[in-house]
Amino acid sequence: MNYPNGQKKIISKQATSWQSKKSFSNRGMSLEDDINTTNQFYLDIDRAVIHKKPTPVQIVNVHYPRRSAAVITEAYFxxxxxTDYNGLYRGKYVDFEAKETKNKTIFPLANIHEHQINHMKSIVEHEGICFLLIRFAAHEETYYMQAEKLFPYWYDKLHGGRKSIPYEKIKLDGFHIPLQYQARVDYLSVIDKLYF
Amino acid sequence: MNYPNGQKKIISKQATSWQSKKSFSNRGMSLEDDINTTNQFYLDIDRAVIHKKPTPVQIVNVHYPRRSAAVITEAYFxxxxxTDYNGLYRGKYVDFEAKETKNKTIFPLANIHEHQINHMKSIVEHEGICFLLIRFAAHEETYYMQAEKLFPYWYDKLHGGRKSIPYEKIKLDGFHIPLQYQARVDYLSVIDKLYF
Known part of the structure; x- marks a missing residue:
């Protein structure tokens, strides 16, 4: 029951293309879709409680038609x-962001915002588990990169250095997560290795 | 910079009354406002990283005017x-819901949804800190109630028992949080006592 009035709505093409960039890979699922599937699987088997946060929307106008659900008629992203995801695993706070790039050789840091980096720094300082999932669509590869490994690249960028992380560096610094059937992007297996 | 186009918008009366029920108390702040202020204060003094999740919205239509921000023209709550709030404190995962009632003698359980209770149970099972903040507007009192203390009342309700928690029980089972200046609803002080 996602809809207050029980009504099913088809998301328009526009909204869909804005919300999740699909069709990047032969497998047809975006990184976001894969992570949502993974998180649902973790919930189903009671392994972890990790959710994507709703998209933040500034609501400006709401219309209340009689006998049906309130309609938001004006809002802005x-x-x-x-970050987009957080939750609880084995008593630990888990927090991460997920990004995919079509670039084959670098991950552009423009994909991340400064306030997200600041948030990630706070999480690490307060002893949470924090990381970035990076997908290289062209290679069909997803990597787990600890926030701590990301910060030096951000620091360099802020101080006039390069504005991206080379793919080869991510292969070295990160952990490759092979795509699976149920836990499609099984990032908890990396957490198991790193923290438990 | 909350607005992608840098434009300030006034939230309409309707949207405001839907989103937060104000003017319940002489002090003029809703529980939600008080918690947001508290969380911001915790962030500012680097005591904890706890945020309210955005309101979940189903986006149906988005309009893209030239040279300005995308406008959501149809969406539903x-x-x-x-729950509405989660985050990290002293290495622990913290998760809670906040509810206020105008009722003077009981807290109606209709204020909470079953999936929220299920979520809270999962959090407790996975060793997170989980609770409910309840404000009795008429008494101008806010209570911290551990999720574990809430579950038996929910169980009773499911099995034909009473559909509310008496105010007097909450005074006994919960912890009163006096309203303060900066950390207006200083729930972390209760966590300190209970878990550290």
Missing amino acids: KQAST | KQAST
Whole structure:
């Protein structure tokens, strides 16, 4: 029951293309879709409680038709002040952001916002598990990169250095997560190795 | 910079009254406002990283005017599948819901949804800190109630028992949080006592 009035709505083409960039790979699922599937699987088997946060929206106008659900008639996308995913695993706070790039040789840091980096730094300082999932669509590869490994690249960028992380560096610094059937992007297996 | 186009918008009366029920108390701040202020204060003094999740919205139509921000022209409120607040404190995962009632003698359990209770149970099972903040507007009192203390009342309700928690029980089972200046609803002080 996602809809207050029980009504099913088809998301328009426009909204879909804005919300998730699909069709990047032969497998047909975006990184976001894969992570949502993974998180649902973790929930189903009671392994972890990790959710994607709703898209932040600034609501400006709401219409209340009689006998049916309130309709938001004017709203704007807001920039997220945190990362997109967080939750709980084995008593630990888990927090991450997921990004995919079509670039074959680098991950452009423009994909991440400064307030997200600041949030990630806070999480690490407060002893949470924090990381970035990076998908290289062209290679069909997804990597787990600890936030701590990301910060030096951000620091370099801020101080006039390069504005991206080379793919080869991510292969070295990160952990490759092979695509699977149920836990499609099984990032908890990396957490198991790193923290438990 | 909350608005992608840098434009300030006034939230309409309707949207405001839907989103937060104000003017319940002489102090003029809703529980939600008080918690947001508290969380911001915790962030500012680097004590904890706890945020309210965005309101879940099902986006149906988006309009893209030239040279300005995308406008959501049709969207619906969705029911939240989790609690409203979560984050990290002293290495622990913290998760809670906040509710206020105008009722003077009971807290009606209709204020909470079953999936929220299920979520809270999962959090407790996975060793997170989970609770409910309840404000009795008429008494101008806010209570911290551990999720574990809430579950038996929910169980009773499911099995034909009473559909509310008496105010007097909450005074006994919960912890009163006096309203303060900066950390207006200083729930972390209760966590300190209970878990550290």
